[in-house]
Amino acid sequence: MNAHLSIAEKLTLAVRSVIPAEELQHIALHEPRFHGNEWAYVKECIDTNWVSSTGSYVNRFEQMLAEFTGIPHAVAVVNGTAALHICLKLSGVSTNDEVLMPTLSFVATANAVSYVGAIPHFVDSDRRTLGIDAVKLMDYLKEISDVRGSMIFNKRTGRRIKAVIPMHTFGHPVDLDALKEVCDHYHLTMIEDAAESLGSYYKGVHTGHQGLMSAFSFNGNKIITTGGGGAILTHNAKLAEYARHLTTTAKVPHKWEYYHDEIGYNYRMPNINAALGCAQLEQLPRFIQAKRSLADQYKLVFKDIQGVEFFEEAPYARSNYWLNVVLLHPEYADQRDELLNLSNARGVMTRPSWNPLHTLPMYAQAPKMDLSVAEELNGRIINIPSSVYDNAISI
Amino acid sequence: MNAHLSIAEKLTLAVRSVIPAEELQHIALHEPRFHGNEWAYVKECIDTNWVSSTGSYVNRFEQMLAEFTGIPHAVAVVNGTAALHICLKLSGVSTNDEVLMPTLSFVATANAVSYVGAIPHFVDSDRRTLGIDAVKLMDYLKEISDVRGSMIFNKRTGRRIKAVIPMHTFGHPVDLDALKEVCDHYHLTMIEDAAESLGSYYKGVHTGHQGLMSAFSFNGNKIITTGGGGAILTHNAKLAEYARHLTTTAKVPHKWEYYHDEIGYNYRMPNINAALGCAQLEQLPRFIQAKRSLADQYKLVFKDIQGVEFFEEAPYARSNYWLNVVLLHPEYADQRDELLNLSNARGVMTRPSWNPLHTLPMYAQAPKMDLSVAEELNGRIINIPSSVYDNAISI
Numbered sequence: 124m125n126a127h128l129s130i131a132e133k134l135t136l137a138v139r140s141v142i143p144a145e146e147l148q149h150i151a152l153h154e155p156r157f158h159g160n161e162w163a164y165v166k167e168c169i170d171t172n173w174v175s176s177t178g179s180y181v182n183r184f185e186q187m188l189a190e191f192t193g194i195p196h197a198v199a200v201v202n203g204t205a206a207l208h209i210c211l212k213l214s215g216v217s218t219n220d221e222v223l224m225p226t227l228s229f230v231a232t233a234n235a236v237s238y239v240g241a242i243p244h245f246v247d248s249d250r251r252t253l254g255i256d257a258v259k260l261m262d263y264l265k266e267i268s269d270v271r272g273s274m275i276f277n278k279r280t281g282r283r284i285k286a287v288i289p290m291h292t293f294g295h296p297v298d299l300d301a302l303k304e305v306c307d308h309y310h311l312t313m314i315e316d317a318a319e320s321l322g323s324y325y326k327g328v329h330t331g332h333q334g335l336m337s338a339f340s341f342n343g344n345k346i347i348t349t350g351g352g353g354a355i356l357t358h359n360a361k362l363a364e365y366a367r368h369l370t371t372t373a374k375v376p377h378k379w380e381y382y383h384d385e386i387g388y389n390y391r392m393p394n395i396n397a398a399l400g401c402a403q404l405e406q407l408p409r410f411i412q413a414k415r416s417l418a419d420q421y422k423l424v425f426k427d428i429q430g431v432e433f434f435e436e437a438p439y440a441r442s443n444y445w446l447n448v449v450l451l452h453p454e455y456a457d458q459r460d461e462l463l464n465l466s467n468a469r470g471v472m473t474r475p476s477w478n479p480l481h482t483l484p485m486y487a488q489a490p491k492m493d494l495s496v497a498e499e500l501n502g503r504i505i506n507i508p509s510s511v512y513d514n515a516i517s518i
Numbered sequence: 519m520n521a522h523l524s525i526a527e528k529l530t531l532a533v534r535s536v537i538p539a540e541e542l543q544h545i546a547l548h549e550p551r552f553h554g555n556e557w558a559y560v561k562e563c564i565d566t567n568w569v570s571s572t573g574s575y576v577n578r579f580e581q582m583l584a585e586f587t588g589i590p591h592a593v594a595v596v597n598g599t600a601a602l603h604i605c606l607k608l609s610g611v612s613t614n615d616e617v618l619m620p621t622l623s624f625v626a627t628a629n630a631v632s633y634v635g636a637i638p639h640f641v642d643s644d645r646r647t648l649g650i651d652a653v654k655l656m657d658y659l660k661e662i663s664d665v666r667g668s669m670i671f672n673k674r675t676g677r678r679i680k681a682v683i684p685m686h687t688f689g690h691p692v693d694l695d696a697l698k699e700v701c702d703h704y705h706l707t708m709i710e711d712a713a714e715s716l717g718s719y720y721k722g723v724h725t726g727h728q729g730l731m732s733a734f735s736f737n738g739n740k741i742i743t744t745g746g747g748g749a750i751l752t753h754n755a756k757l758a759e760y761a762r763h764l765t766t767t768a769k770v771p772h773k774w775e776y777y778h779d780e781i782g783y784n785y786r787m788p789n790i791n792a793a794l795g796c797a798q799l800e801q802l803p804r805f806i807q808a809k810r811s812l813a814d815q816y817k818l819v820f821k822d823i824q825g826v827e828f829f830e831e832a833p834y835a836r837s838n839y840w841l842n843v844v845l846l847h848p849e850y851a852d853q854r855d856e857l858l859n860l861s862n863a864r865g866v867m868t869r870p871s872w873n874p875l876h877t878l879p880m881y882a883q884a885p886k887m888d889l890s891v892a893e894e895l896n897g898r899i900i901n902i903p904s905s906v907y908d909n910a911i912s913i
Contacts, residue, residue: 157564165560165790169552174745174794175738201596201746204784230767230778237781343570343788350569350788351596372625379858379869383625386632386880389599393738393745395560395790399569463774474774485781 130430130455131465134507137424138471141417143512150508152472153446155348157399158513159406164398178394180401185354187404192321192329194337194356196363199392199400200370203318203340203353207235209366209390210314210336210355211286216241220285221277221490223311225255226479227497228290232316233480233489236288244277244284245481245491248500251437253292253448256496257301260287263492264309275309280490286312291320291330293506294346294445295436299325299333314338318353321346322411322443331356336366346410346445347403349396411443413511418444421507430455431505447509456502463505476504525825525850526860529902532819533866536812538907545903547867548841550743552794553908554801559793573789575796580749582799587716587724589732589751591758594787594795595765598713598735598748602630602683604761604785605709605731605750611636611680616672616885618682618706620650621874622892627683627711628875628884639672639679640876640886643895646832648687648843651891652696655682658887659704670704675885681707686715686725688901689741689840690831694720694728709733713748716741717806717838726751731761741805741840742798744791806838808906813839816902825850826900842904851897858900871899 128136142150168174181199188197200206216222218240224232226245233243246263249256268284269276275284287306289297299315306313315334317323321341323330331337336359341352355366368374373387392400418433425433434448451459459475466473479501481491523531537545563569576594583592595601611617613635619627621640628638641658644651663679664671670679682701684692701708710729712718716736718725726732731754736747750761763769768782787795813828820828829843846854854870861868874896876886 154567155569157567157569161564162561165564166557169556169560169794172549172552173738174550174552174743177738202784230769230776230782231784234767234781234783343568343572348569350790351784351786372629374625378862381625381872383873383878384880386629387625388629389597389626389746391746393791395745395794396788399564399790467773477776478778483778485779 130458131462133428134431134449134462135466135469135471137428138507140424141420142508149470150472151510152474152506152508153344154510155343156406156410156511160402161399164402165395168395168398174395175393178397180394180397181392184392184397184400184404187401188339188354188356191404191407192331192356194329194331194358196357196360198355198363198366198370199397200353200355200390201392202342202351203338204231204235205370205388205390206338206340206353206355207231207314207316208238209369209388210338211235211239211241212369213362213365214286214312214314214335216285219282221280221282222285223260223287225290225292225497226481226491226494227253227292227476227501228316228480229318229477230480230483232288232290233486241285242282243480243486243489245489245494247492247494248497249298250496250500252295252297253434253500254295254297255287255289255302257298257305259492261305261308264305268309270309273310275311277490284311286314288314288316290316290318291323293448294319294323294443296320296323296325296330296440296442298437303333319345319445320443322407324441326439332358335359336362341400346414346443347400347407349392349400349403352392352396352400410511413513414444414509417509417512418447421447425449445509446506449505449507450500451503451505453499453503459502459505472508474506476501525853526857528823529826529844529857529900530861530864530866532823533902535819536815537903544865545867546905547869547901547903548739549905550738551801551805551906555797556794559797560790563790563793569790570788573792575789575792576787579787579792579795579799582796583734583749583751586799586802587726587751589724589726589753591752591755593750593758593761593765594792595748595750595785596787597737597746598733599626599630600765600783600785601733601735601748601750602626602709602711603633604764604783605733606630606634606636606681607764608757608760609681609707609709609730614677615680616675616677617680618655620685620687620892621876621886621889622648622687622871622896623685623711623875624713624872625875625878627685628881636680637677638875638881638884640884640889642887642889643892644693645891645895647690647692648829648895649690649692650682650684650697652693652700654887656700656703659700663704665704668705670706672885679704679706681709683709683711685711685713686718688843689715689718689838691715691718691720691725691835691837693832693834698728714740714840715838717802719836721834727753730754731757736795741809741838742795742802744787744795744798747787747791747795805906808908809839809904812904812907813842816842820844840904841901844900844902846898846900848894848898854897854900867903869901871896
């Protein structure tokens with residue numbers, strides 16, 4: 124590649140060299156693919172009048188999710204945020220508890236914690252996974268926490284630290300075994316934010332198995348989409364049943380009576396969205412294959428570009444490569460915005476990581492550890508186009 | 519009609535005499551009708567890849583809602599509960615405030631109040647509307663409230679009473695002028711729960727105009743449906759803009775940056791659901807006509823049945839007759855469950871009113887006035903089949 128080109132120009136050309144020709148004009152960051160039974164299933168919903176929350180596609184979608192992930196119970200909800208909200212509530216997180224989470228995450232992770240009156244407590248990132256650094260967290264908890272019986276308290280704030288939410292960033296699994304050790308040692312409940320990791324495996328096991336409960340998302344930009352949607356997955360049958368109850372206004376089943384036994388939510392996924400989801404799930408293995416293949420090609424073309432490094436899965440992980448990442452070398456980090464400007468102007472959609480949560484005004488006062496790795500990564504992460512390209516499957 | 523038949527048998531026969539023959543086997547309480555552009559619009563979403571929350575049908579649906587109701591600003595959300603939640607938040611209702619509402623309502627009205635940390639305060643019903651009795655409320659507030667400046671406090675609990683949520687029960691408009699007087703006198707913010715009243719008018723004006731903000735629902739059983747869905751409507755452009763911001767995770771618009779300036783919600787309606795909504799709204803005038811015609815027919819057939827009375831709109835109202843109601847005469851109220859059992863067993867779906875909210879365990883301790891009319895009505899209300907029947911339009 125021409126050495127006189129800027130890093131932004133090289134990146135733009137590299138992406139264009141990989142994405143099939145017919146897509147070349149404007150390359151989206153991530154767009155869905157509806158080439159399966161989407162229309163047939165949605166049409167069936169419309170034809171049979173079942174578009175709302177009592178419909179057979181909701182149950183079918185839940186069964187398919189359980190089968191695909193191997194996590195036995197699934198409850199489909201309106202989105203990933205709602206899923207996280209219910210996971211937190213059913214994990215016993217309550218007002219004034221602290222919940223550990225990566226500062227490098229989408230804002231929903233922290234917002235869901237706020238909905239139950241709890242406080243996010245931000246954790247630094249692991250360079251290998253872009254997710255929570257379990258080792259650094261263990262050391263940090265030793266310093267700031269106070270174990271009393273089976274509870275752990277933050278010595279600085281006096282509040283109980285109840286749970287930890289690892290988020291599998293852009294599809295890359297966190298080091299769950301290392302985090303499990305921290306949880307066992309400090310009596311923390313683990314809730315996996317698997318919003319981005321449907322189809323991602325940690326040591327051969329699908330993400331979402333280690334958490335007491337896990338939250339998935341099927342928003343329009345995810346590996347599969349239901350328009351808007353999410354799901355709660357768990358090994359615990361009772362928690363699943365409770366989640367189903369709470370997400371359907373806590374109505375006690377009865378032929379006609381409207382008796383609700385506690386404050387519930389209107390969070391259940393409508394049937395028409397689940398119909399889309401069933402068709403999408405049927406294609407998921409193919410989507411994962413296409414995305415891993417795209418990642419392989421990116422790996423090759425970015426090898427020769429100085430200044431950027433294609434981010435690869437950790438040795439123990441098999442990532443869905445939901446959103447591909449290149450990392451700017453630290454000495455080029457000051458060119459990030461120029462790179463984003465130029466590539467977007469040239470029709471190659473790119474974006475940086477989310478603004479770290481501890482920098483947002485509503486979470487600026489929240490407790491946090493040293494976040495230097497997350498801050499550094501934040502200046503270096505660039506997401507590049509990552510849709511499924513069928514003709515890119517075999518390289 | 520045969521005088522030896524029970525009231526339950528008479529009601530079942532009466533409904534069957536009105537509903538067109540092809541529907542006779544099992545008559546649902548309310549089912550949607552998709553005979554318009556539903557397929558075409560939903561298919562367009564799928565074909566163009568726009569199923570999620572950024573899509574043109576969402577804007578179009580909002581514009582159509584604004585045009586139909588005459589309320590200039592509409593924000594489409596995932597359901598009516600979410601709409602109410604945001605209305606309450608943006609009306610300044612906060613922790614420990616009390617919010618007046620009918621005890622005869624769906625549980626979402628009270629739950630939404632709980633979501634903002636406030637406390638429902640239950641009000642009795644007006645026999646003419648089945649909604650809030652404004653006259654009784656005025657007297658009650660005189661007794662229990664304490665006006666300090668522009669705020670009103672409950673003398674018994676010491677808490678501020680901030681707002682009132684009239685709910686237009688089964689589509690029948692509350693006496694809004696009378697309630698407005700109460701609001702003006704006691705500095706209460708009015709939020710209309712118009713979940714059931716799309717297409718219902720109060721003195722020639724669509725419901726939802728008097729509230730500072732109003733919440734609509736398009737759940738599967740409503741007059742139009744989007745699968746799951748709701749909307750916030752308001753005359754206040756700033757509140758609408760704020761509602762749009764809060765329901766889209768409070769993200770500040772930017773080409774690539776993820777900056778959120780407060781705790782927001784993932785409440786926006788997906789495009790695929792809005793597509794369904796656009797097609798449904800096109801048919802709304804016809805739906806209203808068919809429902810009012812069905813009500814006319816019910817009026818006739820129930821005239822001759824002793825023991826039940828068909829519930830009619832108040833003189834000032836033009837109701838959408840979303841769910842038709844017959845009232846059991848008080849002396850037959852003890853036959854309610856028998857009637858429900860028999861009619862449902864015979865394929866005519868009926869149901870009673872919701873359990874009054876003050877009888878639910880989570881709201882049993884909430885403040886309330888004398889609720890004797892609501893309690894009496896609760897034992898007498900029977901909802902009868904109310905779907906749109908095209909061949910029933912002209913009688």
